[in-house]
Amino acid sequence: MKILTAILSANLACCLFSVAAAETPIKHTSFRPGEIWTDNNGAHINAHGGGILYDKGTYYWYGEHKVEGDAGNYAQVGVHCYSSKDLYNWKDEGIALKVVEGDHSHPIAKGCILERPKVVYNKKTGKYVMWFHLELKGKGYGSAYAGVATAAKPTGPFKFLKAGRVNPGKWPLNMDKKDQTTEFTKEMPDYVRIIRRDYPGGQMSRDMTIFVDDNGKAYHIYSSEGNITLHIAELTPDYTGHTGKYVRAFINRYMEAPAICKHKGKYYLIASGCTGWAPNAARSAVAKNIAGPWMELKNPCVGPKAGITFGGQSTFILPVQGKPGKFIFMADIWRPKNAIDGRYLWLPMKWEGDQIILEWKDEWTLDDL
Numbered sequence: 086m087k088i089l090t091a092i093l094s095a096n097l098a099c100c101l102f103s104v105a106a107a108e109t110p111i112k113h114t115s116f117r118p119g120e121i122w123t124d125n126n127g128a129h130i131n132a133h134g135g136g137i138l139y140d141k142g143t144y145y146w147y148g149e150h151k152v153e154g155d156a157g158n159y160a161q162v163g164v165h166c167y168s169s170k171d172l173y174n175w176k177d178e179g180i181a182l183k184v185v186e187g188d189h190s191h192p193i194a195k196g197c198i199l200e201r202p203k204v205v206y207n208k209k210t211g212k213y214v215m216w217f218h219l220e221l222k223g224k225g226y227g228s229a230y231a232g233v234a235t236a237a238k239p240t241g242p243f244k245f246l247k248a249g250r251v252n253p254g255k256w257p258l259n260m261d262k263k264d265q266t267t268e269f270t271k272e273m274p275d276y277v278r279i280i281r282r283d284y285p286g287g288q289m290s291r292d293m294t295i296f297v298d299d300n301g302k303a304y305h306i307y308s309s310e311g312n313i314t315l316h317i318a319e320l321t322p323d324y325t326g327h328t329g330k331y332v333r334a335f336i337n338r339y340m341e342a343p344a345i346c347k348h349k350g351k352y353y354l355i356a357s358g359c360t361g362w363a364p365n366a367a368r369s370a371v372a373k374n375i376a377g378p379w380m381e382l383k384n385p386c387v388g389p390k391a392g393i394t395f396g397g398q399s400t401f402i403l404p405v406q407g408k409p410g411k412f413i414f415m416a417d418i419w420r421p422k423n424a425i426d427g428r429y430l431w432l433p434m435k436w437e438g439d440q441i442i443l444e445w446k447d448e449w450t451l452d453d454l
Contacts, residue, residue: 090144113173113391115450118430119396119418124167125176133417133427136203136294136401138213138239144169144406145239147181147215157424158247160184160199164215164238172405172413172451181241182215182234189222192232192248197222199232201400203295204239207304207324213239214324216295216305219248227279229289231307233325239304246325250287251307251318256280257327258376267343276336279310292341294401295320296375299347305376308341309333312359313341317376332376340368346402346412355385355399355414362421364393371439385441387412397430411454414443 110125122130139145150165151157166181184199185191193199198220205214212235219232232248256265257280265279272277283289293307303316303320305327310316315338318331340356347353352372358365367386372379386394397416405411411433418428433454435442446453 092360110174115173115448116431116446117448118432118446119428122175122429125174128177129425130167130175131425132167133419133424134201134400135415136201136416137403138204138206139404139406140206140213140239142170143239144172145204147180147204148176148272149200149202150180151424151427153423153425155424158198158421160193160197161192161195162245164202164217168240171299178240181236182245184379185245192221192230193245194217194222198226201293203293203401205295205324206239207299208301210323212237212323213241213243215243216293218291218293218307225251226291229291231293231305235325237246250283251290251305251309251316252325252327252329252331253285253287255331256284256316257316257333259332276310276313276333279313283310290316292343294343294345295324296345296347298375306343306345308343308359310430312339312341314335315343315356320356334377334379335370335381338368338381342399344399344402344415346404348410348412348436351439353402353439354379355402355441357398362419364398364418366392367394367399369441380439382440387442388445388447390445395430395432395443402434405451405454408451408454413454414441423425438452 110127132146132151137146146167150162152161163180163184164182166178167175168178168184169175169245184193184195186195200218202217215234217232219229219230230248234243234245236243289309290307297303303324305318314336316331321326339359342357344355352375354370356368366384369382369385370379397418399416401415403413414432416430416435420426433442
């Protein structure tokens with residue numbers, strides 16, 4: 086009996102060791118674009134369409150929490166947060182902003198569309214501010230709202246503040262006065278009709294990002310006018326609202342998925358065309374002033390699958406701390422039929438003159454920047 090007990094104990098110990106070994110998280114030492122990327126629990130990171138905040142020595146990654154199947158493209162959980170010291174290995178910090186259950190009328194009710202969350206820190210208020218694209222539950226993509234929430238800590242919990250159209254009752258700074266005042270006709274260009282139609286209630290806001298400039302001013306960059314044009318709108322000093330100052334950029338270019346950075350005193354943008362979930366050729370542009378004028382450049386991607394951004398779509402440009410002038414291009418490989426299986430495509434950025442260059446790499450490290 087003692088021998089049997091010893092054998093059973095040994096077998097149990099082996100089983101327990103095997104389970105523990107299987108659950109031991111992988112220590113990542115490089116980036117592998119498009120592959121499963123596990124967190125400290127061994128689970129695939131669930132932060133799609135995301136952005137990153139660097140705060141007090143730690144990176145925080147915020148993104149859409151997806152679930153299995155088509156329903157994963159609707160917000161069933163909220164915005165997930167992860168933290169990292171080295172950008173390779175990420176700790177699950179939980180849900181930073183939860184959707185609201187039991188109240189179908191709430192702007193962020195479970196089943197709404199909540200996309201592309203971006204978080205910035207406001208030094209004046211000491212608050213962490215999250216902006217996101219929001220579509221009300223059951224309304225498809227008809228709402229075109231921007232939502233905002235705040236928190237006292239980078240990991241949250243974030244408190245929902247408000248959502249709605251952008252800059253109601255305000256004209257774009259670079260819109261011709263005659264387009265604001267002449268008699269309304271059906272023959273007007275689409276953008277004039279849309280802006281005038283939406284003027285009282287505010288302009289449409291879909292795919293978006295947030296950018297904080299060197300002087301502390303923050304800007305909301307978003308697809309508007311039915312995705313015809315990008316708007317670049319100044320935020321209030323507390324980053325929770327709009328000042329009413331905004332410009333139109335890339336008119337009639339149908340651009341979405343904007344990502345922006347500042348390099349050697351110039352502003353650079355990467356975005357995509359509008360082809361739904363299907364990838365397309367990335368676009369790039371440069372400006373001396375964030376309000377423009379913007380000069381559109383070439384597709385920054387080079388090599389195989391450059392014409393479809395290597396299968397991904399831009400979401401954020403990450404400045405790497407401790408490496409001045411070095412940036413990481415972040416993109417998503419969408420899997421709309423099984424949203425939770427979406428992958429992340431991070432690549433090092435380099436420049437040839439003003440032109441951003443993105444080359445595919447199966448594996449790379451920060452030393453490659």
